[in-house]
Amino acid sequence: MEGKNAISPDDLMLILLATAMGTLARYLTLKIDYRQYPTHPNGSLIHLVIAFIAAAIGAVAIPAIKSNNYTAVTFLAIAIQHFRDVRKTERESLKDLECTEFTPRGEAYIDGIAKTFESRNYFSLIVALSTAATIELVRYLGLALPFQTAIGIIVGYVVFIGIRRFSQGKTVGDIASVKLGVIEVRDSELYVDGVFVSNTIGTKNAQKMVQAEGLAVVIEPLKDHYRVTLDNFGQRKAMLFEATRSVGVKRYHYTRKDYESGKTIIVLVPLLQDAEKLINIVRHTPLLESVKKSHSVMKSNILGD
Amino acid sequence: MKQNSIIAAITLSHHKVPHSGEAFIIEASNEEEQYTLMQDIAKALKADVVKLSNGIFILIG
Numbered sequence: 001m002e003g004k005n006a007i008s009p010d011d012l013m014l015i016l017l018a019t020a021m022g023t024l025a026r027y028l029t030l031k032i033d034y035r036q037y038p039t040h041p042n043g044s045l046i047h048l049v050i051a052f053i054a055a056a057i058g059a060v061a062i063p064a065i066k067s068n069n070y071t072a073v074t075f076l077a078i079a080i081q082h083f084r085d086v087r088k089t090e091r092e093s094l095k096d097l098e099c100t101e102f103t104p105r106g107e108a109y110i111d112g113i114a115k116t117f118e119s120r121n122y123f124s125l126i127v128a129l130s131t132a133a134t135i136e137l138v139r140y141l142g143l144a145l146p147f148q149t150a151i152g153i154i155v156g157y158v159v160f161i162g163i164r165r166f167s168q169g170k171t172v173g174d175i176a177s178v179k180l181g182v183i184e185v186r187d188s189e190l191y192v193d194g195v196f197v198s199n200t201i202g203t204k205n206a207q208k209m210v211q212a213e214g215l216a217v218v219i220e221p222l223k224d225h226y227r228v229t230l231d232n233f234g235q236r237k238a239m240l241f242e243a244t245r246s247v248g249v250k251r252y253h254y255t256r257k258d259y260e261s262g263k264t265i266i267v268l269v270p271l272l273q274d275a276e277k278l279i280n281i282v283r284h285t286p287l288l289e290s291v292k293k294s295h296s297v298m299k300s301n302i303l304g305d
Numbered sequence: 306m307k308q309n310s311i312i313a314a315i316t317l318s319h320h321k322v323p324h325s326g327e328a329f330i331i332e333a334s335n336e337e338e339q340y341t342l343m344q345d346i347a348k349a350l351k352a353d354v355v356k357l358s359n360g361i362f363i364l365i366g
Contacts (some may be wrong), residue, residue, distance in 0.1 A: 187356070188354070188355065188356040197357050199356075200353035200354065200355050200365060201353070201354070202343070202354030202355050202356040202362055202363075203343070203344060203347060204351075204352050204355065205344075206353075252353075
């Protein structure tokens with residue numbers, strides 16, 4: 001590649017830097033995803049490679065427009081189609097794993113995770129695009145290469161922080177108090193804090209096991225209208241999934257709604273007797289996008305606290 | 306994944322269950338045997354057990 005068709009060193013630097021910024025953006029959010037979808041290292045590698053391609057598409061868009069190659073921008077449309085396929089693939093993959101988990105994630109949780117994975121690719125694309133656009137703009141203003149690089153990185157980082165805060169969802173702990181409940185077995189009936197949970201512990205072994213080893217978590221909404229979100233079947237499945245995955249399940253797991261008080265109760269006989277871990281994980285269960293019905297829950301925190 | 310269907314019912318001679326649907330019914334001769342049978346099946350099928358107020362054990366899986 002020689003002559004006027006060869007890529008200039010400046011453009012090459014722009015593309016490389018913007019691509020690196022976009023890929024880094026995905027890498028930084030991958031740590032958050034780790035809890036939701038812990039396939040490591042191959043799952044992480046797949047997402048990093050897809051992010052690299054997304055970032056590269058965002059990075060080359062500016063030099064392409066600059067060289068009057070407007071059709072190159074159509075790559076962005078192809079990328080979006082590709083990212084939708086990522087969502088579809090994630091959904092199918094998680095659905096296939098449903099029967100291998102302690103309890104199923106549920107359709108709503110899977111949908112939320114798949115959407116998150118799709119949106120994270122846009123992180124890479126947008127960060128790379130904004131970094132490239134900034135470098136080009138600073139170059140147009142006549143500033144030297146170190147300034148172009150520094151300002152490009154700063155703007156890319158600010159954009160990353162902004163969209164990360166925008167897309168960051170709330171958790172159960174934001175709208176409800178989570179505390180341990182007192183388990184009580186009356187014959188073959190199980191109660192937590194006096195609320196009936198189940199009567200499927202007909203054997204003495206089961207009754208003894210639940211009484212001695214069971215852990216119960218009571219989730220109480222901070223405001224009455226948050227019940228709409230917490231009582232949602234998908235949300236409860238998500239909480240139960242996170243609870244069972246964090247401490248394991250030896251035997252028995254239940255969720256129950258108490259319509260009078262608005263409490264949601266989770267009971268299980270865990271493999272690990274770690275009540276604090278259980279409370280923490282339930283508190284940090286994401287509020288699913290599909291069940292957010294309250295405006296105060298939907299608000300994004302772009303500028304931070 | 307849980308289907309929550311009744312797998313079996315363990316009854317005593319004085320219990321009358323006219324139709325069992327897909328679930329099978331075992332009639333035990335006394336309460337001790339009823340409990341043992343219930344445990345045997347529950348262990349084998351990893352089923353949850355409900356004891357009805359009239360003494361019948363129902364296995365749910």
